[in-house]
Amino acid sequence: xxxxxxxxxxxxxxxxxxxxxxxxxxxxxxxxxxxxxxxxxxxxxxxxxxxxxxxxxxxxxxxxxxxxxxxxxxxxxxxxxxxxxxxxxxxxxxxxxxxxxxxxxxxxxxxxxxxxxxxxxxxxxxxxxxxxxxxxxxxxxxxxxxxxxxxxxxxxxxxxxxxxxxxxxxxxxxxxxxxxxxxxxxxxxxxxxxxxxxxxxxxxxxxxxxxxxxxxxxxxxxxxxxxxxxxxxxxxxxxxxxxxxxxxxxxxxxxxxxxxxxxxxxxxxxxxxxxxxxxxxxxxxxxxxxxxxxxxxxxxxxxxxxxxxxxxxxxxxxxxxxxxxxxxxxxxxxxxxxxxxxxxxxxxxxxxxxxxxxxxxxxxxxxxxxxxxxxxxxxxxxxxxxxxxxxxxxxxxxxxxxx
Amino acid sequence: xxxxxxxxxxxxxxxxxxxxxxxxxxxxxxxxxxxxxxxxxxxxxxxxxxxxxxxxxxxxxxxxxxxxxxxxxxxxxxxxxxxxxxxxxxxxxxxxxxxxxxxxxxxxxxxxxxxxxxxxxxxxxxxxxxxxxxxxxxxxx
Numbered sequence: 001x002x003x004x005x006x007x008x009x010x011x012x013x014x015x016x017x018x019x020x021x022x023x024x025x026x027x028x029x030x031x032x033x034x035x036x037x038x039x040x041x042x043x044x045x046x047x048x049x050x051x052x053x054x055x056x057x058x059x060x061x062x063x064x065x066x067x068x069x070x071x072x073x074x075x076x077x078x079x080x081x082x083x084x085x086x087x088x089x090x091x092x093x094x095x096x097x098x099x100x101x102x103x104x105x106x107x108x109x110x111x112x113x114x115x116x117x118x119x120x121x122x123x124x125x126x127x128x129x130x131x132x133x134x135x136x137x138x139x140x141x142x143x144x145x146x147x148x149x150x151x152x153x154x155x156x157x158x159x160x161x162x163x164x165x166x167x168x169x170x171x172x173x174x175x176x177x178x179x180x181x182x183x184x185x186x187x188x189x190x191x192x193x194x195x196x197x198x199x200x201x202x203x204x205x206x207x208x209x210x211x212x213x214x215x216x217x218x219x220x221x222x223x224x225x226x227x228x229x230x231x232x233x234x235x236x237x238x239x240x241x242x243x244x245x246x247x248x249x250x251x252x253x254x255x256x257x258x259x260x261x262x263x264x265x266x267x268x269x270x271x272x273x274x275x276x277x278x279x280x281x282x283x284x285x286x287x288x289x290x291x292x293x294x295x296x297x298x299x300x301x302x303x304x305x306x307x308x309x310x311x312x313x314x315x316x317x318x319x320x321x322x323x324x325x326x327x328x329x330x331x332x333x334x335x336x337x338x339x340x341x342x343x344x345x346x347x348x349x350x351x352x353x354x355x356x357x358x359x360x361x362x363x364x365x366x367x368x369x370x371x372x373x374x375x376x377x378x379x380x381x382x383x384x385x386x387x388x389x390x391x392x393x394x395x396x397x398x399x400x401x402x403x
Numbered sequence: 404x405x406x407x408x409x410x411x412x413x414x415x416x417x418x419x420x421x422x423x424x425x426x427x428x429x430x431x432x433x434x435x436x437x438x439x440x441x442x443x444x445x446x447x448x449x450x451x452x453x454x455x456x457x458x459x460x461x462x463x464x465x466x467x468x469x470x471x472x473x474x475x476x477x478x479x480x481x482x483x484x485x486x487x488x489x490x491x492x493x494x495x496x497x498x499x500x501x502x503x504x505x506x507x508x509x510x511x512x513x514x515x516x517x518x519x520x521x522x523x524x525x526x527x528x529x530x531x532x533x534x535x536x537x538x539x540x541x542x543x544x
Contacts, residue, residue: 035504072504077456077463077524082501102501111455121500133499136492166454170445174454223484269486314488356491402495 025403032073040067041134041400049389050370053149053378054091054194057394064398065089066132068101080106086132090149091383095189101132102157112165119159119185123178123214124229125261125276128155134400138272138312138351140361141396143326145306145343146261146276148377150191154233155259158182158210173219176227181211184233195376200242201253201286208235212259223268231259241288243298255284270314272322278306302374305332312349320351330375339390342369343377360399367392428531429478432516432538436523437462441542447482450526452493453503466506467518467527474512474530482528482543 025036043064047057055061065088072082086101088094104118121129130136131147141149160182167175186205187193193203209232216227234256241251263276286298305328312322328343329336336342349363370379370388379388431447433439439460442450449455451466458464469475471487479485485493497503509515512529519525520537529535 033504035498037498037505039499068499070499070501072498072501074504080501080504084499084501104501106501108456111449129500130496133495136496136499166449168445168449267489317488402499 029073032075034071034073036069036071037403038067038069039133039135039400039402041065041398043140043396043398045394045396047392047394050379050392051383052392052394054093054191054380054383056091056383061091063089063091066094068132070101078108080108082106088132092194093150093189093191097189099185110165112167114164115161116164117161119157120162120180120182121157122155122180122210122212122231123162123164124155124212124231124259125278126225126263126265126274128229131156133402134361134398135357135359135402138320138322138361139310139324139347139349140363140398141347141365143276143306143308143310143324143347144345144377145308145326145328146278148191150195150376150378153185153187153190153206154192154257155210155231156185158184160210173217173221176214176216176218178214180213182209184208184210184235191376191380195373195380198381199373200244200248201239201251202241202248203237203239203253206235206237208233208257216263224264224266226264228263229259229261233257233259235284241286243288243296246288246290246296249288249290251286251288253284253286255282257282272310272312274308274310274324276308280304280306300374302330303332304375305329318353320353322349322351323347328371328375328377330371330377339369339388340372343371343375343379344368357403358399358401361397363396363398365392365394365396367394429474429481429528430531430533430535431482431526431528431541431543432519432535433464433526433541434519434521434523435537435539437464437526437539437541439541440539441544442526443544444482447543448484451483451506453497453506463524464526465522465524467515467522467525468506468508469512469515469528470508470510474528478528 027034044062045055045057046060051058055063068084068086070082070084074080083103084101085098087096087098089096100119102119102121104116104120106116108114123129125146131142158180162178162180164178186207188205192206212231214229216225218225237253240248242248258281260279261276266273282302284300288296290296308324308326310324312320314320324347326345334341346366349361352360354360368391371377373381439458439462442458446458450464476487479490494505498505509518512533515527515529516535516538519527
């Protein structure tokens with residue numbers, strides 16, 4: 001509660017200056033224009049039975065706040081620099097920690113070749129790098145099968161560099177590519193750390209590297225973008241582990257983690273149709289030092305699959321309606337009919353643009369299943385001590401501002 | 404049957420005339436520092452979607468847009484292929500991931516002409532009947 005209030009106040013403050021200016025905030029330094037932009041959102045969730053996303057949603061919860069502010073400028077015609085701070089609080093995740101969301105230099109030599117270096121948002125699928133920016137999306141919650149809030153830190157950014165560009169094929173559209181490598185930032189307040197506590201693993205943090213690529217073709221078919229992304233993000237972590245009936249002992253988790261996404265998007269006039277298909281394969285080994293000379297090793301492998309199909313239509317300048325259906329299977333090869341082996345979500349949304357800088361979303365979720373404890377997709381054992389029910393209906397209301 | 408065919412031809416001709424008129428209602432203008440006398444439709448789209456920062460002749464360009472109105476909507480529809488709402492969303496996705504800055508947005512054709520005239524590399528658009536002293540008009544091929 002305390003961190004929710006702190007986060008709400010902080011995000012209100014970071015929006016205050018541009019809001020007073022009634023627009024983005026520009027100023028000039030040494031003849032160069034510097035722009036300041038900000039965004040914030042506040043959400044409310046209410047679910048019928050299961051508590052969701054570490055929030056007390058069965059009683060109704062406002063513990064869903066985020067916001068950010070960025071500053072950027074062009075130092076030369078080809079070189080830009082900028083940084084964005086971000087603060088979020090979702091249930092017990094985030095805890096109002098202000099983090100450096102991105103900060104990098106961007107040298108664009110040609111339209112077909114540029115370099116970014118610093119902390120860079122990772123291009124993966126349709127919306128990985130923009131998932132935090134509510135004003136860009138119809139939905140109060142993006143499909144969690146592809147963009148799980150609790151596992152945001154595992155893919156959101158990397159500290160390293162990108163090469164990128166767009167190659168124009170004229171009547172055949174254009175091809176955009178991004179290739180990147182770096183280290184993945186740690187998130188001690190994310191769903192990964194929280195969820196594994198229920199399984200007896202108390203992590204000191206999660207580190208590792210991240211490397212991958214994205215390739216997308218725009219307008220080979222008019223108004224259609226299709227593409228594929230790949231990411232290799234091995235993990236290393238230490239902590240205290242407990243495998244009953246053994247006592248708590250120091251341990252490590254090492255994992256190879258591969259993500260692949262295929263996607264297509266059609267945007268024409270007022271209509272948007274999106275679809276994505278994701279695969280995540282993890283091969284991990286947990287090692288626990290029971291005694292200095294005795295190490296217990298426990299492998300865990302997963303072959304998870306997530307997908308969604310979404311349609312949104314802007315009825316008028318102020319109103320957009322949409323629906324999506326998402327599917328998540330934590331282990332594709334298991335019996336997928338059990339509640340513990342799938343999460344499906346049917347969603348209907350109304351987005352109202354109250355002003356150019358202010359939106360309100362009202363969204364209904366009709367979920368079936370809750371995945372297994374290692375899924376770390378919204379349903380946590382410690383938040384549902386009486387056990388998880390097979391179906392969850394949930395109302396999400398979220399309002400956001402951007403300047 | 405013949406009468407119906409004549410009606411269809413007349414309707415199609417009218418539609419073509421209207422769309423040509425709409426395209427003619429928008430002029431693309433640039434600062435005198437921009438060397439090119441013309442710009443391809445692909446280049447123009449790339450400039451206004453921030454995927455290109457220079458024209459084929461090497462001139463560095465920076466887009467200037469109108470805040471709204473019929474000329475703005477006509478330009479976006481004809482040359483960028485987006486509605487005003489989609490254009491705003493597109494630029495917000497770039498701004499909040501650090502990939503671009505918001506283009507300068509001005510309230511009127513006169514403001515656009517004045518800004519383009521004094522700003523090196525500026526490229527913008529105004530309605531067809533706007534006086535354009537001090538700037539060059541680019542032909543869109």
